[in-house]
Amino acid sequence: MTALLTRRSLALGTAALLAAPSVARAQASLRLVIIGGGFGGASAARFARDTYPDVQVTLIEPRTRFVTCPYGNLVIAGKRQLPEISFGYDAVRARGVTVLHDRAAGIDAAARSVRLAGGQSLAYDRLILSPGIALRWGGIEGYDEAASELLPHAWVPGDGGQTALLRRQLEAMEDGGVVGLAIPANPFRCPPGPYERISMIASYLKRAKPRSKILALDAKEGFSKQPLFQDAWAALYPGMIEWVPGNRDGRVVKVDPRERVLETEFGTKHKVAVANVIPPQSAASIAIEAGLANAGGWVEVDPVTFEAKAAQGIHVIGDANTAPPMPKSGFIANSTSRQAVASAIALARGGQPPGNPTYFNTCYSHCGDEYGISVVNLFRPGGQGFVETPNSGGISPRGDHPEQRRLEAVYADAWYKAITDYMFGA
Amino acid sequence: MRIAILATAALLAAPAMAQAPTRQVSALSAPLAAYACGGCHGVGSTGSGPVVALAGRPEQEIVSAMKAFRANERPGTIMGRIARGYTDEEIAAIAAALSSWR
Numbered sequence: 001m002t003a004l005l006t007r008r009s010l011a012l013g014t015a016a017l018l019a020a021p022s023v024a025r026a027q028a029s030l031r032l033v034i035i036g037g038g039f040g041g042a043s044a045a046r047f048a049r050d051t052y053p054d055v056q057v058t059l060i061e062p063r064t065r066f067v068t069c070p071y072g073n074l075v076i077a078g079k080r081q082l083p084e085i086s087f088g089y090d091a092v093r094a095r096g097v098t099v100l101h102d103r104a105a106g107i108d109a110a111a112r113s114v115r116l117a118g119g120q121s122l123a124y125d126r127l128i129l130s131p132g133i134a135l136r137w138g139g140i141e142g143y144d145e146a147a148s149e150l151l152p153h154a155w156v157p158g159d160g161g162q163t164a165l166l167r168r169q170l171e172a173m174e175d176g177g178v179v180g181l182a183i184p185a186n187p188f189r190c191p192p193g194p195y196e197r198i199s200m201i202a203s204y205l206k207r208a209k210p211r212s213k214i215l216a217l218d219a220k221e222g223f224s225k226q227p228l229f230q231d232a233w234a235a236l237y238p239g240m241i242e243w244v245p246g247n248r249d250g251r252v253v254k255v256d257p258r259e260r261v262l263e264t265e266f267g268t269k270h271k272v273a274v275a276n277v278i279p280p281q282s283a284a285s286i287a288i289e290a291g292l293a294n295a296g297g298w299v300e301v302d303p304v305t306f307e308a309k310a311a312q313g314i315h316v317i318g319d320a321n322t323a324p325p326m327p328k329s330g331f332i333a334n335s336t337s338r339q340a341v342a343s344a345i346a347l348a349r350g351g352q353p354p355g356n357p358t359y360f361n362t363c364y365s366h367c368g369d370e371y372g373i374s375v376v377n378l379f380r381p382g383g384q385g386f387v388e389t390p391n392s393g394g395i396s397p398r399g400d401h402p403e404q405r406r407l408e409a410v411y412a413d414a415w416y417k418a419i420t421d422y423m424f425g426a
Numbered sequence: 427m428r429i430a431i432l433a434t435a436a437l438l439a440a441p442a443m444a445q446a447p448t449r450q451v452s453a454l455s456a457p458l459a460a461y462a463c464g465g466c467h468g469v470g471s472t473g474s475g476p477v478v479a480l481a482g483r484p485e486q487e488i489v490s491a492m493k494a495f496r497a498n499e500r501p502g503t504i505m506g507r508i509a510r511g512y513t514d515e516e517i518a519a520i521a522a523a524l525s526s527w528r
Contacts, residue, residue, distance in 0.1 A: 047461075331465055338458050358516070360462035362504060376504050378511030392511030396503070407503050410476055415466045418474040422464065 030055045030348055032341070033114055033124035035104045035286065037061030037089060039068075040130030040318030040333035042423035045097045047338045052345055057096070058122065060114065062103040064088060066424070067157035069190060070330050071416055074366060075160075076167050077200035082160045087424035094426070104131070107290040109311040126344035129292075129299075129308075130318040130333065131284035132156070133189050136297075139280035140182065140255055147257040151275040154197075155189065169274045170201065175209040177273030180262050182252035183218040184280045187298070189319045189328045191224035192375065194278055196365040199229065201276075202237040203368050215270060216243045217262055219251040224327070225365060225375050225395050232367035252277070283320035290314075298322035303381035305343035305353045306336060315340040323386050326379050331361045334419055357381065358389075364412030372408030459516060460523035470527055481527035488521035 032048055032055050034041045041059060048057045065086045074080040089099045103117040107127065114122045135153060137144040143151070152166040170179065179201055183194040198216050205212040222245070223229075233241045244250035246265075254263040255277060262270045262277070282288065282297025292299045292308045299316040300309040301323065308314045317340045318333035326332050336359055343353035359379040364372050376393040379386045396408060463471045463480055473479030480488065494500035496509035496517075512520070 334465060335462055338461055342458065354458055358459050358462070358512070360459075360465070360508075360511075362465060362508075374504055376507040376511075378508070389511040392507065394507050404503055411466060411503060414468075414475040414477040418464060418466055418468045418477070421474070422469045425469065 030345065031123060031125045032057050032128065032344065033122055033126075034059045034128040034130065035107075035114065036130035036132060036284075036318065037063070037066055037092070037099070038130060038132055038318065038333070039330035039419070039423065040337050041128065042066070042092060043334040043419075044128045044130065044317065044337040044341050045092055046095070046422055048341045048345070049095045049097055051342070055345060056098070058098040058100060058124075059089075059092065060100050060102060060104045060116065060122070061089070062101060062117075063159065064101050065159070067160040067163070068330070068416075068420065069155070069157055069193070072154065072157055072163045073193070073197045073200040075163050076154065076170065076197065077204045078167065078171075079200070079203075079366075082164060086160060087420060089424070091424055091426045104286055107286065107314065109290065109314060112313055125313075125348045127314045128337070128340055128344060129287060129314055129316045129320065130337070131286050131320050133281045133319045133328075134284045134288075136280045136282055139184075140252055140277065142255045142257065143277055143279055147255060148277070150257040151255060151260065151277045153278055154276060155193075155278050155281075166274075166276055170204060173209065173212070173273045176211040177209070178213045178215050178270075179205070180260075180270055180272030180275045181214070181216045182255070182262055182275070182277045182279075183216060183220070183223075183250075184278055185219040185246070185251075187322065187324070187328060188278070188281050190363075191327050191329075192229075192363055192365045194218075195223055195225065195229045196367070197276070198241060198243075199232060199236075199365070199367040202233065202240050205240065206237055212240070212273075214241045215272060216241065217250045217252050217264060217270065218244060219246045221245045221247050224363075225373055227398055228373040228395055229365070229367065231398060232371060232373065236368045236371065281319075283316075287316065287320050292316065294322065296322065303386050304339070304355075304357060305347065306340035307343070307347075315344050325377075325388050326359060326386050327361060327363065327377070329361055329363050330419065331363060331415075332359060334422065335360050359386070362415065364408060364415055366409060366412060367405075370406045370409050372405060372410070372412045374408055374412075457523045459512075460520045460527075463520070463524065471524055472527075480524045483525060485521045485525035488524055489517055492517045492521070 034044050045059045068085045071085045093099045104114050105117045106115040152162045154162040154166040249264045249266045251265045252262045283293050287299050292310045299321045301321045306315040308316050317336050319328040339357045346353050361377040364374045373396045375395045378389040378392045467480050468474035471480040492509045495505040
C-alpha cells in the first residue's frame with residue numbers, strides 16, 4: 001500500500017491516524033507558538049515544521065543570534081571562537097517557521113495569548129514554553145548584574161559577552177594567579193558544566209600560565225561524572241586544581257566584586273585573580289510571572305505531555321522545568337521537545353499524546369585535548385514524575401582507556417554538530 | 427522526506443493500536459524514540475562526521491547491533507550503555523523506523 005501513495009497522501013495519512021479527518025480539517029490552521037529559540041524551542045520548531053505541515057509555527061526569540069552554552073567552555077579555553085558557537089535563524093525561517101525577534105513579556109493562560117514587549121499580542125492554541133533560566137541575583141550576597149561585569153558567570157551566554165569576558169580575564173591574568181570558581185547547589189543548568197569548565201581552564205593555564213592554580217568552591221559534596229573528572233585532573237593537570245566541597249566550607253555565600261573576594265559559609269575569604277561565579281538559578285522570569293513555577297522557582301510538568309501542572313495549554317520544556325532525575329541539559333531539551341510538540345498537537349486535536357515515551361540524554365564533557373568523557377541516561381514517565389531506566393546508561397569506564405577518551409572527544413564534536421544542525425541547519 | 431518517514435512509521439504502528447484498544451497509543455511513539463539517535467548520528471540519523479549513518483540500513487542489522495551492544499558482545503564507547511535501556515520491542519520499533527529513513 002505504501003508504494004502506491006504519494007508523499008502528499010502519506011502526509012494526510014499521518015494526520016488521519018493522529019486525529020479524525022473532520023477534526024484535522026477543522027483545526028487546519030492550528031497555532032503553535034514557541035517561546036525561546038534555544039535547545040528546547042528551536043528543536044520544537046524544527047520537529048513541528050517537519051511533522052505537521054498544516055500547523056502554523058511561530059517562534060519568539062529576542063536575539064537574532066543564539067550562542068550555545070555547550071562548547072562555551074571551549075571558547076573560554078581558546079579552543080574555539082565565539083562565531084563557531086553562534087547561530088542565526090535564517091534556516092529556521094526558511095523552513096516555514098515565523099520567527100519574531102521580540103521578547104515575550106507575558107502570558108495570559110486563560111485567554112491563550114502571549115504579550116510581546118513590542119506591544120503585539122499573539123493568540124495560540126498551544127504554547128511551547130522553553131525560556132531557559134534566570135540567574136538569582138542576590139542569591140549570593142553582593143552578586144548582582146553589575147558584579148557579573150567584574151566576576152563573570154558565563155552561564156547564560158546572551159550575546160556571548162559573558163563568555164568573552166571570562167576568556168579575556170584569563171588571558172590578562174599573570175602566570176601564578178588563582179582562578180576561583182563558585183559552583184551552586186542542585187538543581188542548576190548543565191550539571192557537568194562547571195567541571196568541564198574547570199578542565200578547560202586548566203588546559204589553557206597548563207599551556208599558557210603553568211604556575212597558576214584553580215580553586216573550585218562548591219556548594220555540593222558531589223557532582224556529575226565526578227570520578228572521571230577527578231581522574232582526568234590528576235592525569236592531565238596534577239597539582240593545579242583544588243576542589244572544595246560544601247561540607248568543607250566550599251559554599252560561597254558572599255562576594256566582593258572589586259576586591260575579587262569569594263567568601264564561604266564559615267567566613268573564609270578567598271582573594272583570587274579571576275573569579276567565575278555561577279550563581280543559583282530558577283526558571284526564566286516569564287515562567288514565574290505567569291504563575292507557572294513552584295516555590296523552588298521551577299515549573300512542574302506532566303511527565304508525558306510536559307504540560308505545566310499550573311496551567312492548561314502550556315507545555316514547558318528545557319531547563320525551566322523541574323523533571324528530576326533528568327538533568328537540565330541541551331540534549332534533554334531536544335529529546336523532550338518532540339514529545340511536548342506531539343502531545344500539544346494531539347491534545348489540541350482532541351487526540352491522545354504519544355504513549356510510552358522515552359527521554360534520552362547523552363552529555364559529553366571535554367577534559368583536555370583528545371580526552372572526552374560522557375554520561376548516558378534513559379528516562380521514562382513513572383510514579384508522579386520521571387524514572388531513570390534501571391541497569392542502563394551510566395558514565396564512561398574508569399581506568400586507562402586512551403582510545404575511549406580520544407573517541408569520546410571526537411564524538412562530542414559530532415554530537416555538537418548534529419544537534420546544532422537539527423536546530424539551526426538547512 | 428521527513429513526512430514520508432513519519433507516515434511509514436505511523437503505518438507500522440497502526441496494527442499495535444488495533445490490538446490494544448484499552449490504551450490508545452499514538453502512532454508517533456516509535457519514531458520519537460528513533461529521533462533520539464539523531465542527537466549524535468546526525469539529522470535524520472544520516473551520519474555526523476565520524477559517527478555512522480543509521481538511516482536506510484537493513485532493519486535486522488540495526489536490531490542485531492543493538493542487541494550485541496546490549497549484551498556487551500560488541501565494543502563501543504557509549505552504545506552499550508544506551509542499548510541496555512531499551513526493550514526488544516523498542517529496539518524493533520526504532521530499527522524499523524531508522525531502516526525506513528533515507
